[in-house]
Amino acid sequence: MTEQVSRRSVLRGAVVAGGAIAAGPVLWQQPGHAATRPSGIHLTYGADPRREMVVSWSTPSSVRHPGLLLGDTSGELTQMIPAESVPSPGLATVQHHVRLSGLDPAASYFYRAVHDGGTGDELRFTTAGSGGKPVRFTAFGDHGTAAGKLAPVLATIADFRPDLHLHVGDLSYASNTGGLRAIESVDSLYTPQEWETWLAGIESVAARIPWLPVLGNHEMEPTGSELGYESYFARFVPPANGAKGPPGATWSIQVGNVGFVALDGNDASAEIPRNHGYLGGAQERWLDATLAGLRSRPGVDWIVVGFHHCAYCSSVRHGSDAGVRDAWTPVFDRYQVDLVINGHNHLYERTHPVRGGQPTREAPRGATVDPATDGTTYVVSGLAEEDETIPDRSTGPVSGLTYYTGADGGLRVPEATPWSAVVDELSPVVVCAEASPPDRTGDTTLRLRSIDASTGTVVDELTLARRTTK
Ligand SMILES: [Fe+2]
Ligand SMILES: [Fe+2]
Structure with missing residues (x-):
């Protein structure tokens, strides 16, 4: 069988339709070191994958004003959405999340994770x-x-x-x-x-x-x-x-x-x-x-x-x-x-x-x-x-x-x-x-x-x- x-x-060898972006509040933030770079950037769909996306990343320590710059395919990152930041059990790293909603279905968005004195690469995701x-x-x-x-x-x-x-x-x-x-x-x-x-x-x-x-x-x-x-x-x-x-x-x-x-x-x-x-x-x-x-x-x-x-x-x-x-x-x-x-x-x-x-x-x-x-x-x-x-x-x-x-x-x-x-x-x-x-x-x-x-x-x-x- x-x-x-x-x-x-x-073997082994965005411009968002209607401006309807919703973002969580900044829950945890302390003054910290600015010269850090967003790392471990990852996406997760929200409950409606056509309209919701979560962007998450970490920084080695706390940072000021973490957030997401977002824009559509026109190339301009026109919106800044503040991140919700939470501590990491057992580590000094800080985790950041931006929950996006009100996105257009089957649409591409450019984004960049940023904070005071630090920025990630410009990246792109597409909604379902x-x-x-x-x-x-x-x-x-x-x-x-x-x-x-x-x-x-x-x-x-x-x-x-x-x-x-x-x-x-x-x-x-x-x-x-x-x-x-x-x-x-x-x-x-x-x-x-x-x-x-x-x-x-x-x-x-x-x-x-x-x-x-x-x-x-x-x-x-x-x-x-x-x-x-x-x-x-x-x-x-x-x-x-x-x-x-x-x-x-x-x-x-x-x-x-x-x-x-x-x-x-x-x-x-x-x-x-x-x-x-x-x-x-x-x-x-x-x-x-x-x-x-x-x-x-x-x-x-x-x-x-x-x-x-x-x-x-x-x-x-x-x-x-x-x-x-x-x-x-x-x-x-x-x-x-x-x-x-x-x-x-x-x-x-x-x-x-x-x-x-x-x-x-x-x-x-x-x-x-x-x-x-x-x-x-x-x-x-x-x-x-x-x-x-x-x-x-x-x-x-x-x-x-x-x-x-x-x-x-x-x-x-x-x-x-x-x-x-x-x-x-x-x-x-x-x-x-x-x-x-x-x-x-x-x-x-x-x-x-x-x-x-x-x-x-x-x-x-x-x-x-x-x-x-x-
Ligand atoms: Fe396992
Ligand atoms: Fe297992």
Whole structure:
């Protein structure tokens, strides 16, 4: 049932319409050093990607009058919007955010992050359109600052020119504890500076293409708070339209005919108990309502759900997480979720279409699947690296390990993995996807090409095809 990519020896090698810009107030600002440069500039869509964009960056210390100069394609940066500035847990760096709204759909804007005595490069972003055109996105999780996960991975994204990048958690690995309480106080495992290194590393792409993040277990940091999410929310302002709880911990957006839904796997994980159940069922209620709304919304053909912990993965490292599987996959079935993207295990794996916990048919590399009748496709794309310790699967599929003990996590139950379709254990794989708008007959496709960023090799291809019902 499983295809495996063979091991390789050498792998790694604005003028705004109506002047309707809204910006947050300056919440935290101290006099500081002027001769600093904006760094780690990154974009995130707001709740309406056609009209809202968040621009974020950091400075090594506090600065005077941080803000964003904005202009349209006429070339003049005519508006100055003050930034909201917040401190960084464990660091002297300061994070700055400008939330833009009232933008025009499918419009390009030039921008420059500035403060007294410092300025960033002039950059450009484009808002999402209102449909009728293909939507491109890339996705993976488990990033960090290793060289093999930066330049080649970013080049792969840049070559594909997506509308957005979906990052399914474990962003900077500033905390190497992975949220395990037992060792979270070990200082040597927590390096907050890694956040700045990582953001500077992704800036070449993230300053032009919005990065939409979800929370991974490594975002639970030893910062003293219950959830440990301060570093994440200091640097990212995801859409605040999710479940009742921390704003941005869950979110949903529509880009063209694709609805994206982000979940906090830490709330559901059976493997890692630290934040298990902290949303008190609010996430499940919101998920059900959100998927029902997207499935019935005119103009939405495709539903893509991203979260960190794997519902289906045959790796023996973290395996499948019965917490997320039991809580969410029945809801995915109910609303015909087309595609789920996970990380956590540091490999690439794709399932056959699954419904009711079982594969409904074979879908080898290159297959075409109809999610409406066949079920949901689950993809794990946690960037692999050279030093990853993964058991040798060359003799064939192994039984996965799943975790079935709810909040206490850790009881591993072997299971068969008939749902496993394609596995690549060693490559940093970028999932590249394009959704087409419905043609004259109402047919639409979502095409996946999963690319080994280190070699450019296509490790997996799949076409999802469905007939629009709207
Ligand atoms: Fe990870
Ligand atoms: Fe993880």
